[in-house]
Amino acid sequence: MVSGGLARSAEIPNPLVANLLGLFSQTFDATAGLVGNGIVTLTREHGLAKHLIAAPFDIHPFVHEVARYDPPVHNTRRFAREAVEIEGVELRPGDAVLVLLAAASRDETVFENADRFVLDRRHDGLPGFGAGRHACPGETIARAIAAGITMALAAARFDFSNPALHWTYRASLNGRIPKFTFTEGNPQ
Numbered sequence: 064m065v066s067g068g069l070a071r072s073a074e075i076p077n078p079l080v081a082n083l084l085g086l087f088s089q090t091f092d093a094t095a096g097l098v099g100n101g102i103v104t105l106t107r108e109h110g111l112a113k114h115l116i117a118a119p120f121d122i123h124p125f126v127h128e129v130a131r132y133d134p135p136v137h138n139t140r141r142f143a144r145e146a147v148e149i150e151g152v153e154l155r156p157g158d159a160v161l162v163l164l165a166a167a168s169r170d171e172t173v174f175e176n177a178d179r180f181v182l183d184r185r186h187d188g189l190p191g192f193g194a195g196r197h198a199c200p201g202e203t204i205a206r207a208i209a210a211g212i213t214m215a216l217a218a219a220r221f222d223f224s225n226p227a228l229h230w231t232y233r234a235s236l237n238g239r240i241p242k243f244t245f246t247e248g249n250p251q
């Protein structure tokens with residue numbers, strides 16, 4: 064994992080509310096981002112939607128590679144409980160570390176040709192779902208939902224190359240979640 068900027072943490076007034084907000088945003092927003100980033104991929108990788116109809120089991124490596132190549136969650140945070148030194152940086156209690164999960168997904172020392180979308184890539188762990196004690200327990204569910212929705216769109220012959228399909232990204236501190244519109248011309 065790559066550690067980024069350090070900042071003083073704010074007091075969290077109600078940990079239960081904070082955790083519930085986190086749960087809802089992970090389940091809804093992050094899964095919407097995974098579905099959306101898959102759609103974006105299918106607009107760019109011509110012929111892939113047809114391939115998925117012909118080889119439906121490839122939907123699983125497809126979703127896996129979308130989650131690596133264009134992950135919906137870009138970062139998470141850790142807070143120092145006590146004074147600690149990490150890679151030469153001294154942290155005081157309450158200091159925050161921004162963990163750039165998306166950067167780890169493009170780490171060439173882990174993923175060969177990391178900047179390329181490779182459908183039949185060997186399946187290693189996905190940094191975008193976290194790791195260790197707080198790794199995402201919803202990964203399998205999220206990937207299954209994304210696989211089902213993407214296959215339903217492909218089977219319904221959704222036109223991923225429709226020039227009227229445009230998207231922007233929702234304002235977010237850690238999510239990459241596209242919002243789609245159908246409009247003639249480019250509205251951006």
Ligand code: HEM
Pocket residue numbers: 086089090091093094097135136139140164190191192193194196197198199200201202204205206
């Ligand atoms: C594409 C969809 C999703 C992505 C990319 C994602 C990503 C993540 C990441 C990166 C973490 C670790 C956060 C950290 O260490 O600070 C996490 C934790 C978590 N995720 Fe997800 N998640 C997704 C969907 C879901 C779903 C569908 C559920 C529930 C059904 C879920 C439930 C949770 C929970 C409860 C945690 C906290 C685990 C803990 O702190 O012990 N996530 N997720």
